[in-house]
Amino acid sequence: MGELNKSMGLGTRSQQQTSSKARIRTGSLKIQRLRENALAYTFLAPSLILFVIFMFYPMIKSVYLSLHSTDPAGNVAAYVGLDNFTTLFSSGLFLQGIKVTLLFALLTVPVGILLALVLAALTHSKLRGMRIFQFAFSLPMVLSVGSSAVIWKFLFHPTLGMLNYVLSLLHINPVPWLTSPDWALFSVAIMTIWMNLGFNYIILSSGLQGIPDDMYESAKMDGAGPLVTFWRISMPLLSPTIFFVTVVSIIGAFQSFAQINILTKGGPVNSTNVFVYSIYQEAFVNFRFGTGSAQAIVLFAVILLLTMIQFKWVERKVHYQ
Amino acid sequence: MKRHLNSTLLYVLLTIAAALILYPVIYTFFMAVMSPEEASAYPPSFFPHSFHMANFTEVFEIVPIAAFIGNTFLISGLTMIGQLITASLAAYAFAKMEFKGKNFIFSMFVATMMIPWEVTIIPNYLTVRSWNWLDTYQGLTVPFLATAFGTFLLRQFFLQLPKELFEAARMDGCGHIRYFLFHVLPLSRPALGTLAVYSFLNMYNSYLWPLLITNSENMRTVQIGISMLEFQESTSWNLVFAGTALVILPSLLLLIFGLKQLVRGMAAGALKG
Numbered sequence: 001m002g003e004l005n006k007s008m009g010l011g012t013r014s015q016q017q018t019s020s021k022a023r024i025r026t027g028s029l030k031i032q033r034l035r036e037n038a039l040a041y042t043f044l045a046p047s048l049i050l051f052v053i054f055m056f057y058p059m060i061k062s063v064y065l066s067l068h069s070t071d072p073a074g075n076v077a078a079y080v081g082l083d084n085f086t087t088l089f090s091s092g093l094f095l096q097g098i099k100v101t102l103l104f105a106l107l108t109v110p111v112g113i114l115l116a117l118v119l120a121a122l123t124h125s126k127l128r129g130m131r132i133f134q135f136a137f138s139l140p141m142v143l144s145v146g147s148s149a150v151i152w153k154f155l156f157h158p159t160l161g162m163l164n165y166v167l168s169l170l171h172i173n174p175v176p177w178l179t180s181p182d183w184a185l186f187s188v189a190i191m192t193i194w195m196n197l198g199f200n201y202i203i204l205s206s207g208l209q210g211i212p213d214d215m216y217e218s219a220k221m222d223g224a225g226p227l228v229t230f231w232r233i234s235m236p237l238l239s240p241t242i243f244f245v246t247v248v249s250i251i252g253a254f255q256s257f258a259q260i261n262i263l264t265k266g267g268p269v270n271s272t273n274v275f276v277y278s279i280y281q282e283a284f285v286n287f288r289f290g291t292g293s294a295q296a297i298v299l300f301a302v303i304l305l306l307t308m309i310q311f312k313w314v315e316r317k318v319h320y321q
Numbered sequence: 322m323k324r325h326l327n328s329t330l331l332y333v334l335l336t337i338a339a340a341l342i343l344y345p346v347i348y349t350f351f352m353a354v355m356s357p358e359e360a361s362a363y364p365p366s367f368f369p370h371s372f373h374m375a376n377f378t379e380v381f382e383i384v385p386i387a388a389f390i391g392n393t394f395l396i397s398g399l400t401m402i403g404q405l406i407t408a409s410l411a412a413y414a415f416a417k418m419e420f421k422g423k424n425f426i427f428s429m430f431v432a433t434m435m436i437p438w439e440v441t442i443i444p445n446y447l448t449v450r451s452w453n454w455l456d457t458y459q460g461l462t463v464p465f466l467a468t469a470f471g472t473f474l475l476r477q478f479f480l481q482l483p484k485e486l487f488e489a490a491r492m493d494g495c496g497h498i499r500y501f502l503f504h505v506l507p508l509s510r511p512a513l514g515t516l517a518v519y520s521f522l523n524m525y526n527s528y529l530w531p532l533l534i535t536n537s538e539n540m541r542t543v544q545i546g547i548s549m550l551e552f553q554e555s556t557s558w559n560l561v562f563a564g565t566a567l568v569i570l571p572s573l574l575l576l577i578f579g580l581k582q583l584v585r586g587m588a589a590g591a592l593k594g
């Protein structure tokens with residue numbers, strides 16, 4: 001009995017002990033968790049505050065403006081409901097703008113990434129002099145879009161430009177690069193691919209560099225050739241990087257403005273009138289902030305849709321290490 | 322023998338690619354030193370036959386290029402530092418910390434990546450104007466100090482850091498702040514370098530925002546300045562190109578310096594070592 005009591009007492013005591021220990025543990029865990037929460041929010045605060053002021057608030061304000069008409073100073077004049085949107089969609093110019101922008105993305109993104117990938121793969125070797133090529137292929141990245149566009153404007157010059165001169169040496173008729181509606185978008189796309197090459201190249205080659213050497217070594221030991229190694233090892237491990245570059249490139253294509261403004265100003269016959277250019281025209285040339293905002297909202301919707309499709313379809317196939 | 326042939330072929334291919342890619346830049350420097358007659362002659366010359374250094378001094382008389390370059394470097398540098406700080410902090414929180422609403426806030430960050438900056442440009446312009454920030458440095462930089470893109474890039478990198486490292490640091494009683502400052506940041510030099518170069522160049526490249534919010538000539542950036550030059554002097558190509566050459570020269574030097582930094586960062590092999 002005594003023994004039993006003892007053991008029972010022991011049992012209860014130890015039970016008490018563990019429960020209070022557990023309480024202390026959950027207590028300190030709670031404090032720890034609170035502290036981690038507070039620290040995390042401190043870390044996030046600078047970004048969050050800036051996003052609220054310059055992203056989320058403007059987003060709401062854009063929606064608000066798109067439902068109103070404004071005076072040229074930007075003050076709201078009247079509530080017009082969805083009038084701004086119906087005006088947009090009944091104008092062929094706006095639909096043309098959507099088509100031009102999509103085509104522009106289609107012309108620039110796949111070629112731009114493929115080219116950069118090939119160059120990154122070719123320069124990913126320990127042969128001598130690769131630094132020089134790395135420098136050359138990264139170079140377009142540091143050239144600002146403004147100066148690049150000015151340079152290419154003269155390369156594209158119909159009679160004095162170097163491009164047509166080279167074609168004439170090859171006995172090919174001069175191409176109306178920027179002056180023909182059939183060619184203008186294509187020409188702007190060439191310039192844009194060239195301009196984006198540096199960034200794509202740097203990101204993809206640093207992705208390649210991130211793949212551990214011993215993977216290549218063991219593949220080599222197993223007798224894999226360079227092509228097999230590239231497809232079986234580099235590509236799967238590089239897929240997050242490629243995914244990333246694709247997202248950034250598409251978004252970039254939809255944001256193109258400077259090269260359009262400098263090279264063609266949306267023309268000829270609106271053949272290069274991309275989204276952002278027509279927003280700019282509407283809001284800051286015609287001072288119609290209401291319809292300008294309506295266009296901006298549509299641009300947002302289109303990009304959101306595209307990005308969501310991308311995340312849904314592409315990320316499933318992406319291999320994360 | 323076969324290997325020798327292969328590498329020769331590789332060099333030939335790469336040289337052709339490099340020549341094609343570099344030509345527009347080389348062309349700029351050639352045109353910059355041509356005399357006005359040669360620059361507008363037909364057929365155009367591949368190489369300059371004259372050496373007209375006066376173009377460079379003439380350009381300075383037409384537009385304040387020094388001020389353009391100064392402005393551009395100042396705002397790009399400020400934005401770069403700001404973005405490195407805000408993005409690395411936020412990325413660390415997402416990669417290595419547990420907190421309430423993490424998934425929600427992260428999807429909010431990813432969502433801002435999907436908001437093209439141009440979509441918010443009208444309200445932002447109105448905001449900055451109402452604060453009287455038109456034609457100021459803060460107007461040019463503050464809206465760009467935080468970046469979801471940078472946060473995303475760094476988070477990916479932080480996630481790839483080996484878990485054992487964090488556990489070991491924890492065991493030694495290392496808190497988040499110390500771990501972030503003395504382990505994560507030094508190990509992430511390649512990613513930080515990429516973001517630094519990228520954010521600098523992004524700002525350096527930006528065109529629409531400076532075009533909208535700067536009016537006075539001494540607040541203009543290089544981008545706007547160079548296209549102004551084109552409008553003013555559309556007939557004398559040599560001057561336009563002298564200006565362009567002056568504008569791209571500092572960024573070429575930056576690449577020489579920056580690429581070295583990038584390659585060194587990558588060679589340091591944060592993950593391999």
